Amino acid sequence: MEGDVCKRVGNRIRKLRLERGWTQTYLSVHSGLGRPFISNIERGQKELCLRSLEILALAFEISLSQLMRGI
Template sequence: MTTIGIMADSDILERFGERVRKLRKKRGWSQEEFAHQCGLDRTYVGGVERGERNIALRNIERIAETLEMTLSQLMGGI
């Protein structure tokens, strides 16, 4: 992978994490409550929100379902 590819990967992870954080906070959920609702570990959700995790598509689907959104709606803000 080129340096540009690596930069693009981290950029999408950061943008996705920011989107998840914004939507979580809009609902008034703590990271812990949101993680519980998603069936994920709180430290994992924290890593996603910081753009440190290359999140699996299945977990993206869990997040979208928890936020009562389609995958397209969730990804639309990125």
């Protein structure tokens, strides 16, 4: 695995979001997390707690293990 874990998680979140055709604003509204927070996640500038990871997994309608796949 290459790179910082926060950047890898951010890239995974961005990939899932773009696959669905969602904007950061849509993911923000859909998950209840702030848009600046999502932006910081995607840029690898925020460390996510388990609760935030679970919220994102629920927003994407996938399991935590699916969210973390490939990281």
